[in-house]
Amino acid sequence: MTAARATLAGPEPLIDVHAHFLHALTGREDWEAPNAARLRAGDRIGITVHVASTLGSWGFTSPTYFPSPRDVSVGNDAMLDLAEREGGRVKIYVAVNPNDTKHALAEIERCVARGAVGVKLAASRRADDPLLDPVCELAAEQGLPILHHIWQHRRREWPAQEASDGLELGRLAARHPRVAFILAHIGGGGDYAHTFQAVKELPNVHLDLSGSGVDRGMLDGALEAVGPRRLLWGCDVTMETGLAKLRALDVIGLEREGMRDVRWRNAARIFPRGSFPMLEQVAA
Amino acid sequence: MTARADRRPVDVNALIGPYPYRYVPHPDPEVLVRVLEREGLRGAWVGHLPSAFWRDPIPGNQALFTALEPFRATLHPAPVVRPDWPRWEEELRACVDRGAAAIRAYPPQWGMPTHDANLHRLANACGEAGIPLLFTVRFEDLRQRGNLDVAGDLDPATVRGVVRAARDARVVVTAAGREFVEFVHWGLTPEERARVWWDISWIWGPPDDHLAHLFRTVGSERFVYGTHWPMRLTQNPRANLDLLPDDLANAKLADVDEIARR
Numbered sequence: 067m068t069a070a071r072a073t074l075a076g077p078e079p080l081i082d083v084h085a086h087f088l089h090a091l092t093g094r095e096d097w098e099a100p101n102a103a104r105l106r107a108g109d110r111i112g113i114t115v116h117v118a119s120t121l122g123s124w125g126f127t128s129p130t131y132f133p134s135p136r137d138v139s140v141g142n143d144a145m146l147d148l149a150e151r152e153g154g155r156v157k158i159y160v161a162v163n164p165n166d167t168k169h170a171l172a173e174i175e176r177c178v179a180r181g182a183v184g185v186k187l188a189a190s191r192r193a194d195d196p197l198l199d200p201v202c203e204l205a206a207e208q209g210l211p212i213l214h215h216i217w218q219h220r221r222r223e224w225p226a227q228e229a230s231d232g233l234e235l236g237r238l239a240a241r242h243p244r245v246a247f248i249l250a251h252i253g254g255g256g257d258y259a260h261t262f263q264a265v266k267e268l269p270n271v272h273l274d275l276s277g278s279g280v281d282r283g284m285l286d287g288a289l290e291a292v293g294p295r296r297l298l299w300g301c302d303v304t305m306e307t308g309l310a311k312l313r314a315l316d317v318i319g320l321e322r323e324g325m326r327d328v329r330w331r332n333a334a335r336i337f338p339r340g341s342f343p344m345l346e347q348v349a350a
Numbered sequence: 351m352t353a354r355a356d357r358r359p360v361d362v363n364a365l366i367g368p369y370p371y372r373y374v375p376h377p378d379p380e381v382l383v384r385v386l387e388r389e390g391l392r393g394a395w396v397g398h399l400p401s402a403f404w405r406d407p408i409p410g411n412q413a414l415f416t417a418l419e420p421f422r423a424t425l426h427p428a429p430v431v432r433p434d435w436p437r438w439e440e441e442l443r444a445c446v447d448r449g450a451a452a453i454r455a456y457p458p459q460w461g462m463p464t465h466d467a468n469l470h471r472l473a474n475a476c477g478e479a480g481i482p483l484l485f486t487v488r489f490e491d492l493r494q495r496g497n498l499d500v501a502g503d504l505d506p507a508t509v510r511g512v513v514r515a516a517r518d519a520r521v522v523v524t525a526a527g528r529e530f531v532e533f534v535h536w537g538l539t540p541e542e543r544a545r546v547w548w549d550i551s552w553i554w555g556p557p558d559d560h561l562a563h564l565f566r567t568v569g570s571e572r573f574v575y576g577t578h579w580p581m582r583l584t585q586n587p588r589a590n591l592d593l594l595p596d597d598l599a600n601a602k603l604a605d606v607d608e609i610a611r612r
Binding site: 074099100101103104106107110111217218219255256257258259278279280281282283286303304305306307309310311313314317 | 372373374375490491493494555556557559561579580581582585588589590592593595
């Protein structure tokens with residue numbers, strides 16, 4: 067029998083607030099491979115919980131960022147099934163398209179009843195559009211955080227999505243102060259320095275560190291803008307960059323309590339009570 | 351001749367100096383030396399970041415050699431030679447004589463067409479001088495570039511053309527992703543492929559596992575360690591190697607000393 071390897075990110079709990087999984091109806095024959103790779107790498111890093119979503123069919127039968135109601139439900143069902151299979155280590159955001167408002171609201175109710183712990187809004191409608199208000203009101207009622215896809219400093223329309231930036235999400239967050247917003251992937255494309263200025267005074271906007279971008283200076287800037295209590299660790303679609311950022315936070319001098327906040331305590335604070343039972347024991 | 355005892359990797363993709371389009375924290379050689387030590391790296395091939403954006407690279411080369419002089423045991427200069435600039439052959443000779451580890455070239459920033467004859471002449475000259483030629487696919491993610499930063503990425507066809515045109519050239523390509531690597535590697539003969547190396551600074555890890563895929567298909571011996579410091583976190587390539595699947599846990603990167611020595 068071989069001894070278990072130490073996890074690369076150490077023994078402290080670690081929540082990835084921005085994960086994705088594929089499913090059988092996404093048009094990729096190898097869809098199971100990246101799912102397995104995510105769990106494999108997550109174990110190696112030491113991820114306690116992956117909080118994940120699926121964006122419809124990932125473009126196979128309707129566009130990733132403009133998913134049809136049917137694809138939204140199929141994707142959410144696949145995520146719910148996966149979460150049930152994986153026990154506590156996978157939790158889900160219910161993904162919705164706010165253009166189909168009735169469906170979106172019903173989908174949130176349906177998926178929360180099956181264990182969803184947050185709402186995922188991608189890029190089907192600009193973040194400050196009034197059409198998002200009913201979704202936010204329901205999230206406030208249910209105590210759900212909203213993870214919102216963001217293009218850092220959007221200077222024009224980008225193809226295949228109706229992306230929003232920090233200013234636009236900021237306007238939504240100001241209208242819904244009871245909702246905790248997770249501003250997606252500061253390393254996910256665009257100019258994060260613009261985002262930092264846009265949301266620094268908005269206490270209900272939290273920055274997720276995920277994304278393939280690993281610019282030096284980005285983490286320092288995020289810490290300076292919002293402090294460790296409003297940063298959340300995550301990977302999105304590149305997990306090595308997530309591990310690198312954890313190591314870099316250590317190097318740039320984030321002290322132990324701040325690191326615990328970023329790794330898991332901030333997530334435990336903004337997701338509904340009971341979302342991470344194993345971590346509540348740690349917290350106690 | 352005894353075998354080298356220090357097996358720590360060398361970073362082939364480090365730079366010093368400021369970047370024109372955004373603030374980069376302390377891009378100084380003394381800081382780089384500390385970073386390399388912290389990350390367990392033996393040394394680095396170091397370029398001069400502003401030179402990539404200057405029309406005449408010669409003053410940048412002078413600044414590079416001067417800045418690295420106190421750190422030459424660890425930091426090995428990778429100056430720029432621009433082959434459409436008068437008397438570039440003299441600059442190449444001077445760089446080689448001063449102990450350059452590699453020659454950097456920036457075709458997109460110079461507005462060179464894909465199959466530029468001057469670039470092929472530079473590749474041949476580097477081959478004859480026994481010094482690797484180093485390309486940079488990109489400095490930043492396309493999605494964050496400013497309005498002034500319009501050069502675009504290096505074209506894979508440029509690399510294929512250089513390797514085919516210069517039979518003795520040894521080419522190191524930095525900041526390429528999986529597709530770029532494959533568009534070049536599988537578009538070359540086995541003999542040509544054996545003269546190209548790739549740094550791992552921009553190749554994705556799990557869950558898509560591009561690095562693992564390339565190690566299995568192209569071979570880990572075609573890859574070298576690169577960080578893209580000071581633009582990117584030095585922790586990233588190590589994290590990527592740490593997350594390779596178990597069957598690749600012992601994969602070996604190319605020895606940069608061997609690339610430089612051939």
